[in-house]
Amino acid sequence: MERPITLLRVSLYHPTQSPMAFAKIPSQLQHDASPLLVGRGPEAHIQLQVPCLSRRHLSLExxxxxxxxxxxxxxxxxSRKGCVWVNGLTLRFLEQVPLSIVNRVAFSGIQMVVRVESGASLEALICCFHFSPSPLIYRLQAEETDEWESSPVEQPPWGPGQQAAGHLGFLQEPPQPNPGGRTEIQLQRESADNRLC
Structure with a gap:
């Protein structure tokens, strides 16, 4: 009897929406139980065509x-030159963090949400990819940098005086316009402006 295979559902978003960024990623990938490499190099299993990305940027282990x-x-x-944000934590070179069922990841302008559906098989896993036309992680005034070595102070992924929404951000559907034509975010900003006046 076959044992159920672990399934990773990976959603990806890049703000340029360039079709080349994700051109080398299949809709589904079967992989053994070795680390799954993400980067722009030819050895990466998830190969992203983004210039500021390291050849081996991160791995799912x-x-x-x-x-x-x-x-x-x-x-x-x-990556020696960039950091990775995972569920509100900053990872630098060779740092790692265990993943939960739903994980929010940001690096080099890429937003990635990884959902783990565990199976009993220890020999293989399947990755299913989805390319999102809209952001997956909503943060206020995100300030990501790929050259943290040159920055004397680590900056959070939100602007000064603002709080993180659900650590790195919160997973939600894109804001929907209300009947008046304004999005929820526009209404929140207007409400904040009115309190300041």
Whole structure:
């Protein structure tokens, strides 16, 4: 009897919306239980055509927790020149963090949401990819940098005086216009402006 295979549902967004950015990514990828590399190099399993991306930028690494049958995953940063935001945490070169069921990841302008649907198979996993036309992670005045070595102070991914919404951001549908034609974000800004007056 076959054991159910772990499924990773990976949604990707890049603000340029260039078809070349995700041109080398299939809609589905079957992979063994070795680390799954993300980067712009030819050895990357998830190959993104974004110039500021490292050849090996990060990896999704499957492992088995003691006493647990399903595969678990951690995300490891492999880039010396850039940082990776994962669920509100900043990872630098060779730092890693365990993944939960839904994970929000941002790096080099790319937004990625990884959903883990665990199966019992330790030999293989399947990645299904979705390319989003709209942002996956909403942050106020995001300030990502890919050259953190030159920055003396680490900047949070939100603007000064603002709080993070659900750590790095919160996963939601794009704001929908209301009957008056204004989005929820526009209404919130107007409300804040009225309080200041």
């Amino acid at each position: 499957p492992y088995r927790e003691k006493g647990s049958a399903p595969l678990a995953f951690c995300l490891k940063s492999l």
